[in-house]
Amino acid sequence: MPMEPPPRPSSSLFDVYLRLRPSKAGDRFLTVEDGEASHPTHITIKPPTDDKRKRAVERFAFTQVFEEEARQKELFKGIGVIPMIEGVLGAPGHHGRDGLLATLGVTGSGKSHTILGTKSQRGLTQMALDVLFQSTGEQLVQSFYGAPAFTSLAAADVSEAHIFTATAFLDSLYGDNQSEARFSRAQTPMADAWHSILQATFSTRASAAIHSIRPVNGALQSITRGVSNTGLPEKKDCSSFITNGGSRSNKIPRPSALPQSPSVHDIDLPIDETAEYAIVISMYEVYNDRIFDLLTGSATKSKHPNLKRRALLFKSTEQSPDRKVVAGLTKIICGSFEEALMVLETGLMERKVAGTGSNAVSSRSHGFFCVEVKKRDMQRKGPWSSSTLTIVDLAGSERARNAKTAGETLAEAGKINESLMYLGQCMQMQSDHQAGSRNVVPFRQCKLTELLFSNSFPSSNRTTHHHHPQKSIMVVTADPKGDFNATSQILRYSALAREVTVPRIPSTTSTHILATGPSKSTGTSSGRTTPSAIVEEMDAANAEIARLTAEVEIFALRLVEETARRKAAEASWRAAEDYMQDLEQEIRDECFADMESAVAAERRRWQSALDNEQDSQAQHLDSKIDVVIKATKAQMRDEIKVYEDPDPALRDRVDELERVNEVLMARLEAKEREGQLRSSSPVKKMRVLKAKKWEDPESGMGIGLED
Ligand SMILES: Nc1ncnc2c1ncn2[C@@H]1O[C@H](COP(=O)(O)OP(=O)(O)OP(=O)(O)O)[C@@H](O)[C@H]1O
Structure with a gap:
């Protein structure tokens, strides 16, 4: 049954184009069919002649097939990128x-x-x-420090992004050293701080805005110097970034050294004359099912660019509750095509590229380059509306056994194959959709399909500006003399339609008939022996063989798919284990750091308590010593008597008084004795009186009886 030419229904998620690359050696297994349409749409792949599995010839349909000789510009115009850009700019x-x-x-x-x-x-x-830049031209807002649109653009962003002007961003990476302080990684907690520094710089520099374009020139010069010193490797004819990828040179080519052709000056898009535009660029990669910012500047600034990269989340945010966005990206407002190219080269440099056996510069991650076109009324300066052109360089699918990979790279290959398998399932659903199936596209199975498909369906929320699902174009690339298995698998996933032609069974009938001949009258299963009966039987047998072969073929395909799925699952399991180990180590490190800081804090607390205690004890002791000292001093003051020589006059007087005292005492005694005598005999009395007379030295005259 002939396959219908592939329709281009508006409901289709993707338009799928096939581009064939020129190849040097090998057997060609892919043939482009000359169709009735102005351009080819169908191809056929034939398994190699030595194919042991006797696989079927397969026929695939695409929106359009571009053959080896197709040039870049032809592709650009032929696959509908121009209407897509027109759509992004908006009517x-x-x-x-x-x-x-x-x-x-x-x-x-x-x-x-x-x-x-x-x-x-x-x-x-x-x-x-x-x-884009050529079309928006004069209507593009300025992008230097202090440009009036900066604040409103930053405020309009719904993705918790860290927004920089290209001037500041490039200056921080390639300009003078002082300006480095103006940029930092988006996903580090420091980013907010840097962001506010930048904004502060922005406001303080407002008056000097017109001069601030200089740093970019400085940056350009330093890049020019870097490139002229380093030179570009001549080994392979591919993007300047990719050739640098292996060596991780931290210099990007100057814009003028980048290719200028094909020129697009002949392409003129209608533009909204009443609107002003801003172009904001962000880049990220999906690596091992995790999203990483590519504009952190780590490739140019850090010696260990992949160290401690923090994955970003694809989630709804406060300002975007009904639509998931990659949150926390670095976004750069670009004012010119040259700035955008430099940002692109910077991001590409950061993208993880690891050599594999299949291709020395093979991309190991899915790279996303996002160009947000913001638009608002030029006069009224209302709110910014935004639409995004996302360009995705998907990682190469490969078979682990083909790629001479090991360890981490093998796990990467598993993750890549797994995500591409999910992508294949989603694309398969799309072709089934076209064939009338109402199956839901299972795009939530991995980050890649979520990022690619979640905006492909009309939003149910009427308040959102994104009523129109995104327009998607897929370019499938293939080498017609490359790996048959890997290529046929990709084609099966991506083609808009597919038809399997069972290989013709060699006509054994006639040879059989000739060999056996009617005279041998070989019996058939039905017992009929006429030649026509034998021919009929043989035809039936051949038909049965063909049916069985087709079945075997289908089973073989399923087996290949199941094997790929199992391998992908195993690789994903290993990657999950690795991830768990990393996570465990990270948690251990965090706990250890927390514990250490807690112990240090406790130690400080104890130390200060101990110091306080010692201080108060010392104070107490001091006060005690003070008391003792005071008491001792007082005591000593009491005990120590000062003997001074008495005044000689006073001493004489004292002596005199003592003598008088003695005299008086003697008199007193005498009086007492006299009193006693009066009461005794007259002889005794006389004796006393006589004694007395002689004892009184004072009177100078004796007291005698005659007195
Ligand atoms: N259409 C083409 N015309 C001329 N050369 C081509 C074409 N397509 C690819 N090549 C060359 O083939 C080589 C591999 O191509 P490229 O690096 O683009 O492959 P890839 O699919 O991106 O690989 P990976 O997935 O590993 O990144 C490059 O040297 C490239 O220049």
């Missing part, structure tokens, strides 16, 4: 519509070549950027 007075452009293919099939270009040819990304 006058209307919001824009999101666009998604992705490349899918086996490793080395030309995805990066197509999307990012080569050293001499621009890719779809550069051409799309050029068209």
Whole structure:
């Protein structure tokens, strides 16, 4: 049954284009069919002649097939990027519509070549950027420090992003050292602090805005110097970034050294004359099912660019409750095509690239390059509306056994294959959709499909500006002489339609008939022996063989898919284990750090308590010593008598008084004796009186009886 030419229904999630790359050696297994349409839409793949599994010939349909000789510009125009950009810019007075452009293919099939270009040819990304800047031209807001639109653009962002002007961003990475302080990683907690520093810089620099373009020139000069010193490796003809990828040089090429062709000056898009535009760029990668910012500057600033990268979340935010966004990205407001190119090269440099056996510069992650086009009324300066052109360079699918990979890279390959398998399932659903199936596209199975598909469906929330689902274009790249298994698998996933042709069974009938002949009258299962009966039986047998072969073929396909799924599951299990180990280590480190800081805090508390205690004891002791000293001093004062020589006159007087005292005492005694005598005999009395007379020295005259 002939396959219908692939329709382009508006309900289709993706338009799928196939681009074939020129290949050097090997047997060609892929044939492009000459169709009735103006351009080819169908291809056929034939298994290699030595294929032991005797697989079927398969036929695939795409929106359009571009053959080896197709140039970059032809592709750019042919796959509908221009209407997509027009949609992103939005019709006058209307919001824009999101666009998604992705490349899918086996490793080395030309995805990066197509999307990012080569050293001499621009890719779809550069051409799309050029068209955007060229179209918005004079209506683009300025992007230097203090530009009036900066604050409103930062306020309009719903994704908790860290927004910088290209001037500040590039200056911090490539300009003078002092300016480094103006930029920091988006996902570190310090980023907020840096952000406020930047904003402070922004406000304080407002008056000097017109001069602030200088740092970019400085940056450009330093880049120019860096490039002229280093030079570009000549080994492979691919993006300047990619050639640098292996060596991790932290210099990016100067814009003028980047390819200028193909030119897009002939492309003129209608623009909303009443609107002003801003172009904001962000970049991230999905690596091992986790999202990492690519504009942290770590590739250019840090010696260990991959150390402690923090994954970002794809989630609803406070300002975007009904639509998931990658939260916390670094976003750069670009004022010119050159600035955008430098930001792109900076992000590409940061993207993880690891060499594998399949392709020395193979992309190990899915790279996302997002160009947000913001638009508002030029006069009224109302709110900004926003639509995004997302360009995705998907990691190459590969078979682990083909890629001479090991350890971490093998786990990466598993994760890549797994995410591509989910992508394949979603794309398969899309072709089933077209065939009338009402199955839901299972896009929530991994980060990649979530990021690619979640904006592909109309929003149920009427308050959101995103009524239109995004327009998506997929470019599938293939090498017609490359790996048959890997390529056929990708084609099966991505084609808009597929038809399996059972290989023709060699006509054994006639040979059999000739060999056996009627005379041998070989009996058949039905017992009929006429030649026509035998031919009929043989035809029936052949039909049965064909049916069984087709079945076997289907089972073989299922087996291949199941094996891939099992391998992907195993790889994902290993990656999960690794992740768990990392997480455990991280938690241990965090706990240890917490514990250490708690112990240190406790130690400080105890030390200060001990110090206080010692202080108060010392004070107490001091006061006691004071008391003792005072008491001792007092005591000593009491005990020590000062003997002074008495006044000689006074001493004489004292002596005199003592003598008088003695005299008086003697008189007193005498009087007493006299009193006693009066009461005794007259002889005794006489004796006393006589004695007395002689004892009184004072009177000078004796007291005698005659007195
Ligand atoms: N259409 C083409 N014309 C000329 N050369 C091409 C074309 N497509 C690819 N190549 C060349 O093939 C090589 C591999 O291509 P590329 O790096 O783009 O592959 P890839 O699919 O991006 O691989 P990976 O997935 O590993 O990143 C490059 O040297 C590239 O220049």
